[in-house]
Amino acid sequence: MIPFNKASITQIESKYVMQALSSRLCGDSAFTNKAYKLLYEKTGVKNMLLTTSCTHALELSALLSELKPGDEVIFPSFTFVSTVNAFLLRGVRPVFCDIDSKTMNIDVNRIEDLLNPNIKAIVIVHYAGICCDMDVINNIAKRKNLIIIEDAAQAVGSKYKGQPAGTLSNYGCYSFHETKNYVMGEGGAIVINNNKEKFIQAEIMREKGTDRSRFLRGEVDKYSWQSIGSSYLPSDVLAAILCGQLERFEEIMEKRMKIWKYYYDGVEILEKKGKIQRQFIPDYSFHNAHMFFFIANSNRERDHIINKLKEKDIQSTFHYVPLHSSPMGLKLGYKKEDLPITEEYANRLIRLPLWPEMTIFDIEFILESLYKIL
Ligand SMILES: *Cc1c(COP(=O)(O)O)cnc(C)c1O
Numbered sequence: 001m002i003p004f005n006k007a008s009i010t011q012i013e014s015k016y017v018m019q020a021l022s023s024r025l026c027g028d029s030a031f032t033n034k035a036y037k038l039l040y041e042k043t044g045v046k047n048m049l050l051t052t053s054c055t056h057a058l059e060l061s062a063l064l065s066e067l068k069p070g071d072e073v074i075f076p077s078f079t080f081v082s083t084v085n086a087f088l089l090r091g092v093r094p095v096f097c098d099i100d101s102k103t104m105n106i107d108v109n110r111i112e113d114l115l116n117p118n119i120k121a122i123v124i125v126h127y128a129g130i131c132c133d134m135d136v137i138n139n140i141a142k143r144k145n146l147i148i149i150e151d152a153a154q155a156v157g158s159k160y161k162g163q164p165a166g167t168l169s170n171y172g173c174y175s176f177h178e179t180k181n182y183v184m185g186e187g188g189a190i191v192i193n194n195n196k197e198k199f200i201q202a203e204i205m206r207e208k209g210t211d212r213s214r215f216l217r218g219e220v221d222k223y224s225w226q227s228i229g230s231s232y233l234p235s236d237v238l239a240a241i242l243c244g245q246l247e248r249f250e251e252i253m254e255k256r257m258k259i260w261k262y263y264y265d266g267v268e269i270l271e272k273k274g275k276i277q278r279q280f281i282p283d284y285s286f287h288n289a290h291m292f293f294f295i296a297n298s299n300r301e302r303d304h305i306i307n308k309l310k311e312k313d314i315q316s317t318f319h320y321v322p323l324h325s326s327p328m329g330l331k332l333g334y335k336k337e338d339l340p341i342t343e344e345y346a347n348r349l350i351r352l353p354l355w356p357e358m359t360i361f362d363i364e365f366i367l368e369s370l371y372k373i374l
Helices: 011-021 029-042 053-064 081-090 108-114 136-142 196-206 210-217 235-249 249-266 268-272 298-311 328-330 340-344 360-373
Strands: 048-051 072-076 092-095 119-125 147-151 170-173 187-190 276-278 292-296 349-352
Touching: 011 029, 011 235, 029 048, 048 053, 048 196, 048 349, 053 081, 053 170, 053 187, 053 196, 072 136, 072 235, 081 092, 081 119, 092 108, 108 136, 119 136, 136 147, 187 196, 196 210, 210 340, 235 249, 249 268, 249 292, 249 360, 268 276, 268 360, 292 298, 298 349, 298 360
Parallel strands: 072 092, 072 119, 119 147, 147 170
Antiparallel strands: 048 187, 170 187, 276 292, 292 349
């Protein structure tokens, strides 16, 4: 069977895990610091804190944004539940925005119409590692004094006009879940952009509401309760896995990109014949080959393709059930018809297997199967 996803783990990751096991196991030890150094070297991103997940990085961004019950936040509905749940925990009301049918990212031209005085923030998702048009979003934010948060779970290593995803807003949130490009099993990070005060506040909230980080740096002689907070720091054993992955940053990126391009070129003929719609990569976005997807001509055809591929032992998938029309979205008062593009495209999208150790033989088999099915 060709699985949908499979993490690429080598002896480097094993060696680091063994090293971590024989030193400190708790968070903020040697491998966490090494991960920051590697992330800076490989992506140019600094002012970052590792977290236990991207979900928790998003929760931390919601805490730092000081959102209150009654505040409203704009989100795409075509995303993973965590994008929104992290904010609902603060009592925020979600305002869902439709997506662009070419990128599946939030439709920046629809944001302005949704604004009202209660809206305090916009959370965007760089879907499939392809960046949203941040100049437009940041321009709205500046004029209306809004906080912007990037759910960059899928976009580690992606760039917008040469700038790393995650650094294009107030807060960027990454995922190192095993299904993402660089993995630590479960894990993530938050980037706090251009705000020293918020960075210190984030350190405190991440460490159970204490200034233990400052204590570890020798800046205070004891640590104490400073604010609300939680436990958002991952074990150094997990950070050790991430360090191995980051040392292989270019290797993993190149392998993924090669597979992505093979698919992209391979299905061109299907697009030319009107059988599918390929991913669209805007000029402003350098992507990290996180995901290969295409849009089938109908929901029925999409399900048919998935089933036929399954018969050939190829695991393909679809996602997301749009949030606004999920049971929770309906409870919040949304209706299916509210976001027609999201509904339409979520019903037609199909994702193909993409993981670093896939062979050209695997991909050719998948492409041949698709040609036959379509
Ligand atoms: C994977 C993902 C998340 C959640 O990441 P975790 O690290 O598993 O919490 C959030 N948002 C998006 C868009 C994702 O793809």
